[in-house]
Amino acid sequence: MLEPLRQGLPPIDPSAVSGSATCTLPARYEAVGGARQFTRSTLNGWGLGERFDDVALVVSELVTNALRHALPADTPREPQDPPVRLHLMRWTSRLVCAVRDPSRTGPVASAAADSAESGRGLFLVESFSDCWGWHPSPVLSTENLSSAAPRGKVVWALFRLSDPM
Secondary structure (H helix, E strand, C coil): CCHHHHCCCCCCCHHHCCEEEEEEECCCCCHHHHHHHHHHHHHHHCCCHHHHHHHHHHHHHHHHHHHHHHCCCCCCCCCCCCCEEEEEEECCCEEEEEEEECCCCCCCCCCCCCCCCCCCHHHHHHHHCCEEEEEECCCCCCCCCCCCCCCCEEEEEEEECCCCC
C-alpha cells in the first residue's frame, strides 16, 4: 500500500512507522466532522497539534470526495460493501493521510467555475499537502482473497514534517 508514496522521495521503511491510526466512517456527510475530530486527537497524541489546520482541511476534502463520488446516495450498495476508512500514518519526517473507499474510479481534478460552490477539493489537497495520489486498494488480510478484483481505491496525501533537532 505504501509503494506509491515512495515516488520522488527518499525510501521509507514500512516497519519504521512511529504512529498509525485508523477510523471507520459511516456513509453520511456528518462523518466529515468525525474525521476532523479523529485527526485532531490523533495529531495531538503524536505531538503534531500545530499541523492540525492543514491536515484537517485535506482530510475533510478526501473524506468529502469519498462520500460524494465513491458512495453517492442514489447508488445501490450491497451490505458487505466496505465503508470509508481514514488512515493516519506517521514517520519521523512524514505524515500520510489516506482515505480508502469502495469505488474503483480514480479522482479527477477539474477546473471549477469562479462562481461554483464545489469542485476545488483536489486543488486544496494539492495546495496544502506536499504531494498526493491514489492507487487501487489492496485486498486486506481480513477479506476474501479468492476475489481477484481490486477492492476500491486509496487516495492519500503526504505532509513533510520537520526533522527533530
